[in-house]
Amino acid sequence: MKRQKNVLETIHMIDKEKLDIRTITMGISLMDCIDGDGEKARQKIYDKITRYAENLVKVGNQIETEYGIPIINKRISVTPISLIAGASSDTDYVAYARILDKAAREVGVNFIGGFSALVQKGFAKGDRILIDSIPQALSETERVCSSVNLASSKAGINLDAVAQMGKIIKETAVLTKDNDSIGCAKLVVFANAVDDNPFMAGAFHGVGEPEAVINVGVSGPGTVKRALEKVKGQPIQEVSENIKKTAFKITRAGQLVGNEVSRRLDVPFGILDLSLAPTPEVGDSVARIFEEIGLGAAGAHGTTAALALLNDAVKKGGIMASSSVGGLSGAFIPVSEDEGMISAVQNGALTFDKLEAMTSVCSVGLDMIAIPGDTPDTTISGMIADEAAIGVINNKTTAVRVIPVQGKDVGDTAEFGGLLGYAPILPVSKFSSADFINRGGRIPAPIHSFKN
Amino acid sequence: MEGKGIITVVGKDKVGIIYSVTRVLAENNVNVEDISQTILQDYFTMMMMVNLSSVSCEFNKLQEILEDLGKELGLSIRIQREEIFNYMHEI
Numbered sequence: 001m002k003r004q005k006n007v008l009e010t011i012h013m014i015d016k017e018k019l020d021i022r023t024i025t026m027g028i029s030l031m032d033c034i035d036g037d038g039e040k041a042r043q044k045i046y047d048k049i050t051r052y053a054e055n056l057v058k059v060g061n062q063i064e065t066e067y068g069i070p071i072i073n074k075r076i077s078v079t080p081i082s083l084i085a086g087a088s089s090d091t092d093y094v095a096y097a098r099i100l101d102k103a104a105r106e107v108g109v110n111f112i113g114g115f116s117a118l119v120q121k122g123f124a125k126g127d128r129i130l131i132d133s134i135p136q137a138l139s140e141t142e143r144v145c146s147s148v149n150l151a152s153s154k155a156g157i158n159l160d161a162v163a164q165m166g167k168i169i170k171e172t173a174v175l176t177k178d179n180d181s182i183g184c185a186k187l188v189v190f191a192n193a194v195d196d197n198p199f200m201a202g203a204f205h206g207v208g209e210p211e212a213v214i215n216v217g218v219s220g221p222g223t224v225k226r227a228l229e230k231v232k233g234q235p236i237q238e239v240s241e242n243i244k245k246t247a248f249k250i251t252r253a254g255q256l257v258g259n260e261v262s263r264r265l266d267v268p269f270g271i272l273d274l275s276l277a278p279t280p281e282v283g284d285s286v287a288r289i290f291e292e293i294g295l296g297a298a299g300a301h302g303t304t305a306a307l308a309l310l311n312d313a314v315k316k317g318g319i320m321a322s323s324s325v326g327g328l329s330g331a332f333i334p335v336s337e338d339e340g341m342i343s344a345v346q347n348g349a350l351t352f353d354k355l356e357a358m359t360s361v362c363s364v365g366l367d368m369i370a371i372p373g374d375t376p377d378t379t380i381s382g383m384i385a386d387e388a389a390i391g392v393i394n395n396k397t398t399a400v401r402v403i404p405v406q407g408k409d410v411g412d413t414a415e416f417g418g419l420l421g422y423a424p425i426l427p428v429s430k431f432s433s434a435d436f437i438n439r440g441g442r443i444p445a446p447i448h449s450f451k452n
Numbered sequence: 453m454e455g456k457g458i459i460t461v462v463g464k465d466k467v468g469i470i471y472s473v474t475r476v477l478a479e480n481n482v483n484v485e486d487i488s489q490t491i492l493q494d495y496f497t498m499m500m501m502v503n504l505s506s507v508s509c510e511f512n513k514l515q516e517i518l519e520d521l522g523k524e525l526g527l528s529i530r531i532q533r534e535e536i537f538n539y540m541h542e543i
Contacts (some may be wrong), residue, residue, distance in 0.1 A: 004488055004499050006541040007458055011530070065512050068532035249540045256539040 014069055017226045018284045019250060021257050022219040022277045023073040024060050025113075025198035027205035027270060028052050028212050030079040038088035042099040045084070049076060049103040049112075052212050052267070057108040059264045063257055071257065072219075072419075076104060077203035078114035086126020093130050097137030097144045104143040111186075113203035115146040118193070121155040121442070131161075134168050138183035139175035145201035151191035151388035153395045157443035162388065165189050166381030166437065170404060173373065177406035180414040184403040185336075185368065189384050191391030191398045196271045197327045202364075202399060213270035214262045215327060218254035219277045220246070221286045224310075228292045239293055240313045247274060247317025255322045273327030274318035275363055276310070278338035280421035286310075286331055287340025298341055299350030307331060308361035328397055330363025336416060336423035337368050345424045352426050360390045365399035370414040370423040373406040380404065382433030385443075393446055453504045453511060456485070456534040459518065463527030465496035473500070473529065476521055481508040496527075501534065
């Protein structure tokens, strides 16, 4: 009878509560593809990716069938291209993005991450060229994702990079203006980026990672919400307890899938990222969990506390379930990708400032937020600086993925389609950040970074 | 194929459900190791543990056959490998 209950519960979680494995992401090192001749390097990159990931989609589909749990995305992350391309004499890296796009298409993955640079302490030659190439690269390719890490608790905040990324985001928005500036949805700016994140747009294969690795990202906000319906009105620790138990089950499903993929592809299993990743579909929302906990809408006073509890309980449940937890692991709060968040913005409950406060306790940051197309680049840089400061001071990953939607303003809605969803344009501060950003230089690392 | 599968049949009760399902399993050389059934809120729920070690077709083929049978009988029939349930509910 107990077994029957368990089986039915699992089936219910998958069918009705949209439990799924959000992504299996194969990390591939491109270190051995470095070549002084860019053309040769790109050929090596293409050959290596298509060889390693040849069966990724096939095996993912097999496992989905056999275990009856949907695996939504199969993806690839690679070594930051700035490190690979830097050895060549190329002065523009768009061709590297094109080859990544081609390889992704060939093996059938929907995104490939790693058109990236790590500049938290300063720019190397390859970093500068890569960052300059981002707008063109994202406008010319379909599946390539780009990220830039520009701050860390150890190094501080590279304000020159902060200033530049404001401009790069604007340029990317302009070049992809015909599709509601969708290029910016594939570009994320990080503080304390992690080496083993399986989620896009920020996935890249860190330099300390092995030759190839399988990282898995789970999901399941719907399942958490449903579990909380059983403890309505009970003291808040019951909420935490329930989230933990649910996170445990979700994580175990992810662990099983990760082990199987790894075994069948003969690629080591890296980490399980136990983030609650929402989608724009009804019943798959993190924001609706806040409502279940007792808030009128995401953004009401108390939301930050509820999110802190949620994030912590998810980690606690997940840690028990898997011995290789990593990545970002927590609750994601993207706006356009979460039906409940979109609705909270539409009815005025959720503002940009509240989102910023929430990022101090969530697992990432300001994510998939559509802002007016005429927002100055220095204002975007100001957002990046704030977010980086939250990450650097709190020893956590933070990120900014905002979309200054060209030709649209507050009152309009941006449509990105698919899992990227849609978002009403959020108003931002009208006051200037320009003189602060234009100072340039580096905000020193905080005092608590000196732990050696 | 190694291992065990769990078949779940959910839907409105009628004559011959077990017969139809086990006939398909026998045709594909799948041994039934355990069956339990119950009526939950008017819904017939049957669970079978089956051994897949000598199944005569591919897993996805068997799944297709069972799904087709489900459509024919107006029931939901699914087969999943056993590990997913063990993993999620046992430490």
